[in-house]
Amino acid sequence: MVETMRRRGSSKGRALDLIRSQGPISRVELAEITGLTQATISNLVRELLADGVVSETGRGESSGGKPRMRLEINPASRFGVGVDLGADSSTFVVADLAGTIIGRLGIDGPGALGPADYVRRMADDLAHLLDGLDIDRAAVVGLGIAAPGPIDREAGVIVGAPSLAAWSEFPLTAELSRLTGFSCVLDNDATAAALGEFWLGATEVGSTYASVYMGTGIGAGIVFDGTVYRGSRSNVGELGHVSVDARGPECPCGNRGCVELYAGPHAVIARAREAAASGGIDLEFTGVAAADFAAVAEAAITGHPLALALIEDSAEYLAEAIVSLVNIIDLDHLVLAGSAFEKVGAIYVRTIQHIVGERALSRHLQHVSVRMSVNGTDAAALGAATMVLQEQLSPRSLQSVTLA
The missing domain is CATH 1.10.10.10 (Winged helix-like DNA-binding domain superfamily/Winged helix DNA-binding domain)
Structure with a gap:
């Protein structure tokens, strides 16, 4: 039965x-x-x-x-809420059944607030957003949360994410569900971004693709023929912790020479600070990673040679890790998503496309296309919203597999 x-x-x-x-x-x-x-x-x-x-x-x-x-x-018959939870900021989106964003709210990150206080704030802000949109709560099928990993998806907790260290083992989905009354699901932010691409039909049916997500960290969501690959513990795709230098500096994750130490926004900001201290570039730093990286990116696209060199170096290191990903997974497409690509996405696309085209093992057999996400900086939040729509209404596809 x-x-x-x-x-x-x-x-x-x-x-x-x-x-x-x-x-x-x-x-x-x-x-x-x-x-x-x-x-x-x-x-x-x-x-x-x-x-x-x-x-x-x-x-x-x-x-x-x-x-x-x-x-x-019937797009307006059901809605999903997605939250992109980050250290510097969080974004809420409300999406209808067609995947169209009908409401959006950005708030500051937790800062000095502990997880319990911040989750209460999230619940209040979500209530105000839904009231402003005049949405019947009964039409909301659930709340998806996209967060940096590692995570325990089944337990609904973040486990040791460097940017959200204070959240380790906090019962995130249980508490947010209690406060909002909605069913809550947690997933990796890069995986959520990949889900959104599929839901909106931005990738070809039957293709194997990865969504490389860069906010303050770097991750990758992987989809095989409409099926998400999450790994045994939903922590697949930690691209930022692929080593590109076995003798490099130690990473907080315990590995050495991780690509995040060379390509990630924090690495770019650190080098920009060094350049500013020696008079090589005139930038003001806020201490907020997203804002400081955006300042370097703005300087790069307006022609500052040192800022441009920093972004190009970041893109080259990221491309090195992506070549390994392409070789292992045999990808058809790569999609770049996340706030770090907002201003300088074209530089990353150009650099990654060139390096993958030169170095991927299967380059003579197929062309791996690289492009920006159709969802822009809201990719993870929208992916989280479509995730609950998919799981509640159409569980047939985008299921989890482990390739066991």
Whole structure:
């Protein structure tokens, strides 16, 4: 009985996902694509119509017989909330069933606030955001949280993330769920960014791609043919802790010569501070990593040679790690997401594309495309929102695998 219900839920999710991604679409087309019988499709569609998540949009053109009724998603029927939790700032987005952001709120990071106090603030801010959007709480399917790793996804806690050290083992999803009344899910920020790309149809069906996410740290979300690879503990893709120098400086993670020590925003800022101290560049530093990196990036795109050299060095080191990722995973595409790429994304795309094209082992067999995310700086927050929409309404795809 349980297995029958599980299969039915999977079929319903599959049908909904096709209507969302390929609609307007007819019942006959759904049956042809899924391989399910017309009777099964009719029953599933009847349930989706009753749930309000799908609507009939009229009949398509006739091909000789009676024109077929078309189905499409009802975007305003359900909403997902996503939070990109960071040390310097946090971003809330509310997305509808089509993945369109209908509301956004940015707030300062925790600073001196402990996790308990900050989560209370998050709950209050979310309530104000939803009130301002006049959204019925019953239409919100859940709250997704994107955070830097390592994380324990099942327990809903951050475990030893360098930028959020005080949050280690704090019951994040349980507490936020208690305060908001919503079901909460935690995931790695890079994985969330990759989810958003898939949900919005920005990647080709059947492709293998990685979303390289750089905020104050560096990570990668990996998707195989519409299926997220999370690893055994949901901490796959810690690209920032790939070693590019075995004899390099020790990283807080315990490894040596991690790419984050050379390519990450903190590394760029440290070198910019050294240059400013010696008179090589005139910049004011706030102590907030995101703002300070943005200042270096702004100087780079306005033509300061030293700032440009710092960004190009960062891009080259990041490309070194990405070449290893491409060689191991055999990727079709690379997507760059996160606030660090906001101003200087074109430099990173150009540099990474060139180096991957020269050094990837399979370069003679296929071209690995590199581009910026369609979701910009909201990639992780929007990915977190679409994650709860996917898990609650269309669990058929973007499931977790471990390749065991």
